[in-house]
Amino acid sequence: MSYDKELTAARKAASLAASLCQKVQKALLQSDVQWKSDRTPVTVADYGSQAIVSFVLERELSDEPLSLVAEEDTGDLCKDSGKDTLQRITKLVNETIANDGSYGACTLSPEDVLRAIDSGRSEGGSFGRHWVLDPIDGTKGFVRGDQYAVALALLHNGKAVLGVLACPNLPLASIAGNAPSEYAVGCLFYAQVGSGTFMQSLDGSSPVKVHVSDIGNSEDASFFEPFEKAHSMQELTSAIARKLGVKAPPVRIDSQAKYGALSRGDGEMYFRFPRKGYREKIWDHAAGCIVVTEAGGVVIDAAGRPLDFSKGEHLDSDTGIIATNRKLMPSILKAVRESLEEKPSSC
Numbered sequence: 107m108s109y110d111k112e113l114t115a116a117r118k119a120a121s122l123a124a125s126l127c128q129k130v131q132k133a134l135l136q137s138d139v140q141w142k143s144d145r146t147p148v149t150v151a152d153y154g155s156q157a158i159v160s161f162v163l164e165r166e167l168s169d170e171p172l173s174l175v176a177e178e179d180t181g182d183l184c185k186d187s188g189k190d191t192l193q194r195i196t197k198l199v200n201e202t203i204a205n206d207g208s209y210g211a212c213t214l215s216p217e218d219v220l221r222a223i224d225s226g227r228s229e230g231g232s233f234g235r236h237w238v239l240d241p242i243d244g245t246k247g248f249v250r251g252d253q254y255a256v257a258l259a260l261l262h263n264g265k266a267v268l269g270v271l272a273c274p275n276l277p278l279a280s281i282a283g284n285a286p287s288e289y290a291v292g293c294l295f296y297a298q299v300g301s302g303t304f305m306q307s308l309d310g311s312s313p314v315k316v317h318v319s320d321i322g323n324s325e326d327a328s329f330f331e332p333f334e335k336a337h338s339m340q341e342l343t344s345a346i347a348r349k350l351g352v353k354a355p356p357v358r359i360d361s362q363a364k365y366g367a368l369s370r371g372d373g374e375m376y377f378r379f380p381r382k383g384y385r386e387k388i389w390d391h392a393a394g395c396i397v398v399t400e401a402g403g404v405v406i407d408a409a410g411r412p413l414d415f416s417k418g419e420h421l422d423s424d425t426g427i428i429a430t431n432r433k434l435m436p437s438i439l440k441a442v443r444e445s446l447e448e449k450p451s452s453c
């Protein structure tokens with residue numbers, strides 16, 4: 107089955123959302139950042155990005171009802187204190203649509219923007235088609251001025267069948283070895299089941315097919331992990347790396363830009379071990395997972411199982427996530443198992 111039409115719409119949606127995010131990040135105002143009840147930040151760009159993606163998918167795929175599982179909702183924007191923020195988001199969304207030019211004189215009202223954001227309230231599940239969106243993955247990185255991604259995937263009967271990652275600050279050339287890059291930035295990765303993974307620049311260069319690294323000796327391999335210490339146990343990942351004889355220091359970058367970088371061979375492994383009790387969300391992995399697997403890689407949990415996106419908004423894995431190439435996976439799983447057995451149970 108082909109998802110060409112859906113992929114074209116997803117690339118357009120993620121690219122437009124990324125351009126809104128770039129504009130906000132360049133001149134971020136203090137009032138653009140708010141804190142959610144789970145003590146994570148949300149910005150006008152997270153909301154604007156979600157509204158744009160929902161708008162573009164509705165417009166481009168109008169022959170099917172949109173089911174969207176997305177991170178943000180309008181709870182805080184509907185309060186009186188959210189009115190100015192909603193005006194700012196509406197302006198950003200309309201400017202982005204006008205700049206694109208393909209939707210004529212279309213202008214969204216604040217109510218249209220609220221509706222577009224709230225169309226992301228679907229619960230997903232194992233039947234039918236569900237879009238999965240993180241409008242800004244790595245909001246902390248976004249606020250810091252670092253890496254972030256717009257991550258959009260389509261699930262069909264519980265499986266990710268296409269994924270798009272827009273990474274506005276990721277250099278087009280390899281970031282291997284954490285080397286500061288003088289190259290242009292702004293990458294769009296996309297994959298469709300059975301068709302491989304491609305990367306192009308966000309400003310529209312011709313796509314190139316990408317492939318994960320084929321290094322099979324872990325001593326020559328390097329690994330990615332979350333930038334934020336609170337998102338993964340760095341003492342555990344360094345123990346795993348020691349067992350594998352990895353010499354290179356960890357490459358710590360925010361968001362699913364890690365999956366994108368891995369898919370083109372900038373590094374060989376991505377280790378993610380949240381602390382006990384944290385439940386992973388499908389929008390933090392669905393797009394990245396298909397981008398890596400279609401590039402020849404593997405993404406599994408620490409128990410060796412493929413990620414299951416069919417259970418609603420959460421992944422049922424609570425053991426950690428590993429992405430790598432096929433050659434390295436067996437030795438990594440062994441090192442992970444041993445390191446988890448040695449780990450103090452308080453972690």
Ligand SMILES: Nc1ncnc2c1ncn2[C@@H]1O[C@H](COP(=O)(O)OS(=O)(=O)O)[C@@H](OP(=O)(O)O)[C@H]1O
Nearest residue numbers: 242243244245332333334336337359360361380384
């Ligand atoms: N405690 C904890 N443990 C693990 N993961 C968490 C945790 N808290 C948040 N999150 C989720 O992490 C998303 C950011 O992605 P990363 O962890 O890969 O990036 S980072 O380098 O740490 O910033 C981040 O995505 P966004 O909220 O979209 O930014 C969260 O979904």
Ligand SMILES: [Mg+2]
Nearest residue numbers: 177240242243
């Ligand atoms: Mg987010």
